[in-house]
Amino acid sequence: MPDFWSHHLAADAALKTIRDRNPVWDDAHDNLYYLGAQGPDFFYYINKLHFLIKTNYKEVGNLIHDKRRNTLFENILNLYSKTQAPEVRSYLAGFMTHYLLDVTCHPLICQLGPEEDTHKRVEMDFDALILNKYWKRNPKQLNPKQFMCSDAQLDIGFTPIWEKLLWSTYAVKVPADSMKSGHFEMIRIESLLVSGFIDRLPFKSQISKWIHYDLSTLTLPDVSDPKLSTERQYEAFESAYISGISLITQALLDLEKLRKQEMSIPAFMANYIKYDFLGEA
Numbered sequence: 001m002p003d004f005w006s007h008h009l010a011a012d013a014a015l016k017t018i019r020d021r022n023p024v025w026d027d028a029h030d031n032l033y034y035l036g037a038q039g040p041d042f043f044y045y046i047n048k049l050h051f052l053i054k055t056n057y058k059e060v061g062n063l064i065h066d067k068r069r070n071t072l073f074e075n076i077l078n079l080y081s082k083t084q085a086p087e088v089r090s091y092l093a094g095f096m097t098h099y100l101l102d103v104t105c106h107p108l109i110c111q112l113g114p115e116e117d118t119h120k121r122v123e124m125d126f127d128a129l130i131l132n133k134y135w136k137r138n139p140k141q142l143n144p145k146q147f148m149c150s151d152a153q154l155d156i157g158f159t160p161i162w163e164k165l166l167w168s169t170y171a172v173k174v175p176a177d178s179m180k181s182g183h184f185e186m187i188r189i190e191s192l193l194v195s196g197f198i199d200r201l202p203f204k205s206q207i208s209k210w211i212h213y214d215l216s217t218l219t220l221p222d223v224s225d226p227k228l229s230t231e232r233q234y235e236a237f238e239s240a241y242i243s244g245i246s247l248i249t250q251a252l253l254d255l256e257k258l259r260k261q262e263m264s265i266p267a268f269m270a271n272y273i274k275y276d277f278l279g280e281a
Contacts, residue, residue, distance in 0.1 A: 003127035011037035029090035036094020042182035087157030104244035
């Protein structure tokens, strides 16, 4: 995956592009759309800040990224085409943006960060670079908490969706409260990151060893260092990122065609669901 803001801002740009022509979602459901734009990554955040709790759902996140892609998206598209709930459509549309941006950006990320620890560092570096160079945004001016969903929203447009998808696709169950906590922890961690709190924290390496969690993955790089852009092949990433936004925009329009029965699920699958989340066939 690219990281939080790369996904969020790409999804936001696509939504703004189509909204005037095709106002699919009520603004009240935008936070569910933005939550969907983080894809299955919330599974990695469950109990992330509760260092003494060993239960986690990292393997569920890996399962979604790696296995049964076609079945998963057939189930998603069936749900999208049949639901009468705009909350559900908003979330699923956001989820589609996550997948499509992963498909376009992940090959370069995997090339530069083939291992789990280096992969996350590459994602963080790209997130900071794309914020600075493409979006011209200062992380310290961003407020992730404004995108936190309420329990009421999650009870309609999030946990019931995943209860259905996990069971129908993988025969897996995750408690609803755990899934909610993954969303809340993601927002809290992102808030710590953009605030620079971790950067200012003394004894990071010692604390990392104590809690068995590398806190350096919660720090943003120095984007003013020209070596960073060169080492990370930023121009290639930006090109893939722009292509991803274009693909997302068209997919959102086609989701509306799907809802109106102007496009079939097999046709949508043939156009968009060609690779796994890593961009591999």
